[in-house]
Amino acid sequence: MAAPPRLMRAAAESRQLSPRNWPLRDVVGAIGLGILAAAGIVALMLPMVVVVIASFDTGPVLRFPPQQFSLERYAELPQLDGFLDAVWLSLGVAFATVCVDVLLGVPAAVTLVRGRFRGKALLIGFIQSPMMVPGIVVGISILFFLSFVGVNVSVPLMLLSHVVITLPFVVRVTYARMQSANRTLEEAAEDLGASRWQVFRHVILPHLVPGIAGGSALAFLLSFDNVPVSVFTAPVIQPPLPVYLLRLLLYDINPIVAPIATLQIVITVAVLAIAARTVGTSDILGGSR
Numbered sequence: 001m002a003a004p005p006r007l008m009r010a011a012a013e014s015r016q017l018s019p020r021n022w023p024l025r026d027v028v029g030a031i032g033l034g035i036l037a038a039a040g041i042v043a044l045m046l047p048m049v050v051v052v053i054a055s056f057d058t059g060p061v062l063r064f065p066p067q068q069f070s071l072e073r074y075a076e077l078p079q080l081d082g083f084l085d086a087v088w089l090s091l092g093v094a095f096a097t098v099c100v101d102v103l104l105g106v107p108a109a110v111t112l113v114r115g116r117f118r119g120k121a122l123l124i125g126f127i128q129s130p131m132m133v134p135g136i137v138v139g140i141s142i143l144f145f146l147s148f149v150g151v152n153v154s155v156p157l158m159l160l161s162h163v164v165i166t167l168p169f170v171v172r173v174t175y176a177r178m179q180s181a182n183r184t185l186e187e188a189a190e191d192l193g194a195s196r197w198q199v200f201r202h203v204i205l206p207h208l209v210p211g212i213a214g215g216s217a218l219a220f221l222l223s224f225d226n227v228p229v230s231v232f233t234a235p236v237i238q239p240p241l242p243v244y245l246l247r248l249l250l251y252d253i254n255p256i257v258a259p260i261a262t263l264q265i266v267i268t269v270a271v272l273a274i275a276a277r278t279v280g281t282s283d284i285l286g287g288s289r
Contacts, residue, residue, distance in 0.1 A: 048265055055258035073259045080256065086244035087263075093155065093240060094223040097162040098216045104163075105170035106212060110204065112171075113178040131168045135228030138165055143232040158233040158240070162223040169222065170215035177211025178204075217275035221268055 050064050055073060057066030077083055112124055130138060142161050143153075151157065181204060189199045227242045234243055245261065248254045 051258055052262045052265065054255075055262045057255070057258075073256055076256060077259060077263075082239075082244065083260070086239055086241040089155070089238060090224050090241040093159050093162060094220045096159055097166055097223040098219050100159075100163050101167050101170040101219045102212060102216060105167055105215065106174055106208065109171050109174035109178050109208075110200070112175055113181075127171055128168045130165050131172070135165060135226065139229040139232035142229070146233075153233050153235055155235060155238065158230055158235075161229045161233045162226060165226070165229055166219035166222045169218045170212070173215035173218065174208055174211045177208050181207050214275055217271055221271055225264060225268065 054064045054066060056069040056071070057064075058068055058070045058072050108127065112120065112127075139161070142157075142164070146153070146157065185203050189203050190196075194202070225242055226240075227246060230240050230243050231246065234240055239247065241260070241264065245257055245264075248257050248260070
């Protein structure tokens with residue numbers, strides 16, 4: 001039996017789009033684009049690779065390439081004054097930030113997609129505005145405001161400031177996921193007698209889980225690695241890990257910063273890898289599968 005004309009046309013078009021049939025300028029363009037992409041990846045990865053390799057050196061100064069490899073500097077980390085406290089503080093604040101972001105961001109995203117009210121576009125822009133403002137501006141603004149009302153820097157204040165800068169990412173990713181939800185399934189559940197809470201719990205929420213997980217991963221990393229806001233809101237005697245690392249670099253390049261930076265890189269890559277394997281890269285970047 002002969003193939004349908006539509007399938008025949010699709011097969012012909014696929015043969016025409018085959019790379020073997022590309023014009024020379026398209027081939028050159030594809031090669032050039034690949035070279036630029038590879039150069040960009042190398043430019044992003046090379047500094048981190050240098051830091052990781054330098055962290056295994058045993059010299060008195062930070063140098064590359066290392067003269068000899070050892071885990072001596074990593075063994076010194078637990079003995080550093082305040083290091084473990086900084087690590088646990090950063091992890092705790094990042095985890096708490098994610099919890100608050102999910103509690104506030106998921107209802108906001110659902111309301112923005114399903115709600116019909118005036119000023120909706122303005123509200124969306126307002127929620128997303130911290131993504132457009134440099135972190136140091138947000139940090140200085142929070143510091144000035146709190147100085148005006150007479151509030152001192154503290155861990156709860158740092159947590160609040162992290163929620164301000166990370167909440168838009170959870171809302172954005174969940175909002176994109178919510179837009180792809182099938183409204184027919186919600187209407188069918190309501191027709192079968194489900195309450196609004198049951199519709200949310202059994203129909204909407206399972207669809208949003210990948211987006212929530214992706215947004216939570218971004219929020220965790222933005223909080224854990226944050227410097228511009230934390231440096232203005234964290235307690236002086238109890239700094240998080242990024243501020244602790246910054247203080248080690250204020251007057252001299254202490255070689256111990258290399259293993260600390262490597263630890264941050266490992267945690268960041270691990271969180272991204274787990275999130276990407278669990279929910280896919282499209283949900284982390286704000287798309288939908």
